Amino acid sequence: MRAEASTDHRAVMLSEAEIVVNEVHLYSVPLPSTFFTSGGELTISIALAYDPPVRGTRLDYLANVMGCQAYRGASLEAVQRAYAQLEVQPVTGVEPVESPVELESFRLNMQPSNLDRSRGSHHFCTQSRRQKLNEDRGRELIIAIRNINRWDPPGARQGYSLAVALERDEDHAELYSELALQLETLVEAEIEATLEAEAGQLSNPPTMGALVRQRTRRRGPQRSEDTRRRPSAARLLI
Secondary structure (H helix, E strand, C coil): CHHHCEECCEEEEEEEEEEECCCEEEEEEECCHHHHCCCCCEEEEEEEEECCCECCCCCCCECEEEEEEEECCCCHHHHHHHHHCCCCCCCCCCCCCCCCHHHHHHECCCECCCCHHHCCCEEEEEEEECCCCCHHHCCEEEEEEEEEECCCCCCCEEEEEEEEEEEECCCCCCCHHHHHHHHHHHHHHHHHHHHHHHCCCCCCCCCCCCCCHHHHCCCCCCECCCCCCCCHHHHHCC
């Protein structure tokens, strides 16, 4: 059951959410310190699963399509601005959900390609490397989940599951405990911000959270001994 489990050297982070058609969700994912040390192998994997309404009689049989991209070196605010400026274009056939041109230099080159993984409602992509990450590009990933409507009613909501796995070879430092601690800190900060917003101290309460913030409130990254209630996207991480 490796696809559904975290270990000391592998952390699987999960999120289940709903997105309004033609909108974008952004997630900030912290990277562990061991990704910035030399030698060995590191792997980043992302899986997205959703279940749109379908009509077998239409060429564009999916009511809406979704795509995911990962960026490194661009701030959350920069990614937000770039996606806010994108115009919604009709998508037919197997055209991929596009990424903003101005973010191209920050986009992770993950495999399969964006076109190949856009052919259905279950997406998986991964990147493995033997070179350490450059700290000059920051210590977080920004993951963008974008929805484009085809024929769903305006304002329709699409549920989805997102899974991110960060893995390091066992000859290097463990990463699970470090990420669990970081995510717990993020949860505390988010709860405090929410309470301040409810008290009227924030005019613009935060709307985009870090991956697993919602999940961490209940149980955090999952270890192998707990395999209950996994989002379907996690099963694509093989």
